[in-house]
Amino acid sequence: MKVLEPIIEIKNLNKSFGDNHVLRDFSMTVYPGENLAILGKSGSGKSVLIKCIINLIEIDSGQMIVLGKDLSELDQDELDEMRAEVGFLFQSNALYDSMTVRENLEFPLRRHWSNEEREKGSEAAVLEALNDVGLSHTIDMMPAELSGGMRKRIALARALILKPKVILYDEPTTGLDPITSREISQLMLKVQEKYNATALIISHDMHCIKMTSNRVIMLIDGKRYADDTYENLQLAKDPKIKEFFD
């Protein structure tokens, strides 16, 4: 059997802020095609972890290998190249309020495509990404004119526009009503399949995790406390695991 190269490999990651030791010797591997969820309580370090993966936060110690590259060895250009292959859906969406939907989606293209590539392909790329999330008609609207669920979809469209190999989702359903959360979870599955992308989903929404992931890592006390399928974790007797399912 051919062993596939991991998409993300984290070894003994440590990260503190002052004396707040958030991640403690945290290790994990994400394989191609997986939809892996990281489950942890609020404040457990999920966002910190995901930001370490795209090098938005500097780590204290450990090794981070993303798409085969050791982050500590990358210069700025190489880091940019890596980021073009990693779609990131921020918890806050991070849409630009003063820009239209089209301009928001063009933003990554301006950073990663040449003028010529943009002239040829920008319009089609924007339309394809909007079509993926079912919001073609919002192309000339402003983010403020959209509902919370629609803004989340636009943020997802922007994360997809460069056709990433891996998509990182930070709390994709937090703050949304149950029906909209379900729709977003379904959409995540749909786009991951279309783009054949690996997904890392950070959440404490058990419905979202159950729907979107095929493996779950539990982040407790800064460590990889458990690593199993949702179904197996649901059967666990350990109170620290059980409380997530109550």
Ligand SMILES: Nc1ncnc2c1ncn2[C@@H]1O[C@H](COP(=O)(O)OP(=O)(O)O)[C@@H](O)[C@H]1O
């Ligand atoms: N830039 C920062 N400076 C100081 N402390 C931070 C910073 N970012 C996160 N933290 C702290 O790290 C811990 C984990 O935060 P976070 O990863 O955002 O949690 P969550 O699991 O809810 O996403 C929290 O105690 C938070 O206060």
Ligand SMILES: [Mg+2]
């Ligand atoms: Mg967070």
